[in-house]
Amino acid sequence: MKILLTNFHYGRGGGHDTYIGVIARGLASRHQVFVAAPATSRLYAHAMAIPNVSALALEFPAKLKDVRRMVPAWRALRDLLERERFDIVHVNGSPDHRLLMFSMMGMKGPRPRVVWTKHNSIAIKHDFLTRVRATRATDVVIAVSDSTADFVNDSVYGAKPVAVVKNGVDIDAFQPASAADVAQARAALLGESQAGKLVVGTVTGFDWYKGTMDMVAAVAALPAAQREQFVVLVVGVEPNEDQWREIDALGMREQVRVAGFVEDVKSYIRAFDIGFVVSYAIETVSFACREMMAMGKPVIVTRYAGLPENIDEGTDGWIVPPHDPSALATALAQILAQRDALGAMGRRARAKAEREFSLRDFIDQTEQVYLQQLPKSPPAAS
Template sequence: MSRIKILHVVRPAAGGMKNHLINLVRYTDKKRFDVTVACPPNTALWDELVALGIQTLPISLVGELSPTRDYAAVRSLVKYLHQSGTTILHAHSSKGALVGRLAAIMARTPVVIFTAHNSIFYEEWPEWKKKLFARVERFLARFTDKIITVSDALKQELMEREGLPVKQLTTIYNGIEVDRFNAKVDVKAVRRNLNIPELGPVVGTIARLAPQKGVSYFLKAASLLKEYQVNFLVVGDGPLEETLKQEAAELGLQGRVIFAGRRENIAEILSVLDIFVLPSITEGLPLTILEAMAAGKPVVATRVGGVPEAIVEGKTGLVVAPKDPEALAVALAGLIGERDRLMRMGTNGQKHVREKFTVSMMVEKTMELYQQLLAEKKLIQGKGQN
């Protein structure tokens, strides 16, 4: 039996979405599926895919709407879909889904899937833009066989805000390679490399420094904990980097907050943390909290998106309201210095991730969905399921 051709379509991706896609294509069964990824060249995602030997297709896709580039990307995709005989188009992110699904409609690709990684209703968007985007999504959903959401909270939002039917939506949780975050590390050497003082616990966040990640609230919470001998760590880069550094200085956090920039050795960095913080304003199901739990670290995160689905309150971490630095500071103050409680939460977190959020689970459920849709359309032998 010939392999089923799959084309993944994605905009320039970093962080969680990039890691999600790489894990998905890397571990998809190559005996059953022939996988290609369409994405912009000269990006971190492209370079990693090439290094892994994954087939790639260059397209001119950018994050923001760009009629000229988007039209060129649609044309490239339509040509490829026709020539390659692709059976499944799997789009990621709202922008990838817009361009990918338009191409799939024009090329009459048999199976069309969209993974929604995050809310499209970013708070900084004006209301007219949110309504327009929801209307476009409703239209394109008519040509989509299944929409995967990475959390039940995101699934509920798409039902309520876009009016999508429940039968069209399915939740497949993000997954990680758990063992990568449980290796032995020279903690003292990592602290030195990050310029973290030898004394005092480390409370840190790893995030793109963009508005939706809420790092400003992390800094405000840190400023409320000045009497504690705590080192605060911010790992990541992004458009707000200089603004956040200036805010830290204005809050009197010189010498207390270390901005480490973008780092690739996330497992090593997690090893030096005593508590991991995710202060986001919006999320789907962030990989960073799963990675932190896999590394045996308690998590304090905001109650947004799928975060409460990943954290067992009081057992693997604590959940607080978003945009509330006082609540975040109170949660951290209650954990700092409670060594036994931190260790217990960390152990619980490792067990929880192994039971619910592994890469193998994520990939297997995605492949099962492929098989189900192919069978329903009588493209393979088998019985479709609802």
């Protein structure tokens, strides 16, 4: 197959970058794979480094202020489609999906089959262009969780086939660390004085919808004797000025450690006792949750979107109501009282990752979605 993967983000695309990069790397040895993304994007830089993948600098302008750039972008994509004759175009957001729809109108030659992945819980519009995109520029939808599939089936895409393919992670790269490596990571990140505290960590950053400030507020709400036993370690988007002011108002400056954005999160996850992904908007199944579980960390998630699909509550993690610091505080107090159980829970989290989060399964299932869209060969003459 000749496959084009597209993404519209100009900088960091978050889970989109991970998702597309994993597919491109996994399929490049057996198919012709192209990745189209803006030249300034993190995805484009990553695609350039993947063997046997062709990285294409392409923009997907979508806002009214970008209207002058839309026609050149549309022509560039249409020329690419006519020249390369892709079997599959896999789009991953509204801007690239919309531009593909316009580019296929009046194109010469057969049009590619179009796969669209719904990555988030943002409401699907019912406007005219979205309906046209669903009916005329989509052949199959990939949903990254069961809850996402339900969401898609209730939308204007409901008449299209929907395949559930949950995100896979590299469980060979995301391995549990030895006790010595964990101790070394904690000492390096926290210092000797705090290395013995219970480290609650995430790699989702401080974007508003991730709920990280809910975790900070939950720790702050604990009685002083319990509160002092926690450190909150956050990798990713740093707090904005308002969030820092709130952290200071809660008296949590010394207990919140911020690593910022890093390319390799594994050394930070090693230092965690437990992970958390407590989103209350936009989220689906979460690469971050699955990476932390693969490294043997039990994870707190909210009962939101596809997050609970990762967790067997009380076995390899905990499920709390979304955007509810009080419920989080109650869970943290219970976790602190049962700290000796965390090792066994982490081992069960790793076992689940091995059973259910396999990168190979993710790639194979995605490939099958593509293959099912190709014309069936006629039976051989007898």
